[in-house]
Amino acid sequence: MSDNVTAQYKIEIDGLNLFYGQFQALKSVPMSIQERMITALIGPSGCGKSTLLRCLNRMNDLIHGVRVQGSVHLDGIDIYRPAQDVTDLRKRVGMVFQRPNPFPLTVYQNVVYGLRVAGIRHSRSLDEIAERSLRRAWMWDQVKDKLDEPALELPLDQQQRLCIARLLAVQPEVILMDEPCSALDPIATMKVEELMLELKKDYTIIIVTHNMQQAARVSDFTGYMLLGEMIEFSETQVIFTRPTKKLTEDYITGKYG
Amino acid sequence: MALIGEKGVQRILLVTAFSAMSALLLIALFIVNEGVPFMFRYGIQGFLLSSDWDPSSGTFGIFPMIMASLWVTVGALLVGAPLGIAGAVFLSEFAPRPVMRVVKPAIELLAAIPSVVYGFIGVMVLAPLIREVFGGPGLSVLAASIILGIMILPTVISISIDSILAVPQSYREGSLALGATVWQTVHMVTVRAAKSGIIASVILGLGRAIGETMAVIMVAGNAVKIPDSPLDSVRTLTANIALEMSYATGMHREALFATGVVLFVVIIILNTVASVAMRKRAAKK
């Protein structure tokens, strides 16, 4: 595949294999992700959803003994090519983790972390972006008087939205979310889902979830994975109403396992 | 086991623990009992703040020794803390895991080298080198600082590594996922998260440096004077006790015990600060 073809998709994954040492966690996975859409990854525990997600910002590079084959193109450019600047990639493809992981710093320092790291020192622009990002994550009113308090003292759902806010501050193009609601209660979950639908206007979102209702509620496209393979990838409506594969249907209707 | 039974074992352990604790308590009481009355009799201010130490004429001012201990300890801190923290960061965050697993116990083993050996190296190698390069007597604050700085490395490195490794991986991932480099992650997140443990390691190292005697006697030169340059010879509080205890009697002996009380208090304060810092870290998790 040539790098200068005009990209039709935001992200195109092709024949992606990933090995943890001897163990093959992804088996020739294809997936095409459209810009400004929410794409959900579902499947039973251990099927490789997180692994696939972490391929998109090359977080798997951190794990010793990982081997990746195949290609991942972002805007038509292979992110696994040797010349790829990984820190630059991660600024464009941000990630929200399963357990909220704000740094043990103040709320403000958390929001501006990505900017400081990128070399922005000017305090007025930092303040502006911090406020804008917190507003965008719907938490400005809750934390505007607590900017200098430790982020770890916020309630869990605010911690997670703070993690989203600090991501928005660096203005990524793609947001990866690995079960972002699994540590949250139903009301907080609903809020994050609403937030995702709002963010979709500007960002391409890929979410891993165990919760099939959540995938059905928020996503435009859904991929069903099983044992490292992409069994079926299609519009969410299709996956949940008339899947073409028997395996998908079994999982959707709860017959799996 | 069958012979004495569970209850018996318990009782033996209790007795052992109790006797160990009472031995320590007795030693502490003994020192306090010998030293504190003297301090009050002589006058605390005169004892701590006067510069005259002349046992033969009955003047016991330990201010020069306090300053000497201070200089040497701060010197050890300047040498040992940056080296130790940098070493801990390198071993825990940059070196391959197998390397750390070998090097860390090796460094911890350095703590087991008798201090007379460090002192010997100081006398044979370091002091002549300092004399040649900077002039002065060689046996000096500088020599003592360097030797003590090296002696506290095992403490600083080992505890710092433990506290850096205790930083949740999710902090590192969160930082890298925001496009930070490994180095930015280390100094902006990991080291900050491990801060209280690192501080504790340095304070425990300081306690070790203040209390160290043998190596310091060998390399510091032992002149009773307030230092005004790192190249001066000095006598620390510990050295003062060790050098004179063998022939001291009466007031002189009590004055040395009182010196011991001063050391005791300083070290208790340092250790308390260190354990508060560590507890703060444990509470945060």
Ligand SMILES: Nc1ncnc2c1ncn2[C@@H]1O[C@H](COP(=O)(O)OP(=O)(O)OP(=O)(O)O)[C@@H](O)[C@H]1O
């Ligand atoms: N660091 C690793 N080293 C070795 N094997 C790993 C590693 N991480 C994951 N695996 C294995 O790879 C497979 C896929 O793991 P992954 O975490 O991607 O699954 P998942 O679909 O996200 O599961 P879950 O729903 O439980 O989060 C699993 O069998 C897992 O045991």
Ligand SMILES: [Mg+2]
């Ligand atoms: Mg997972």
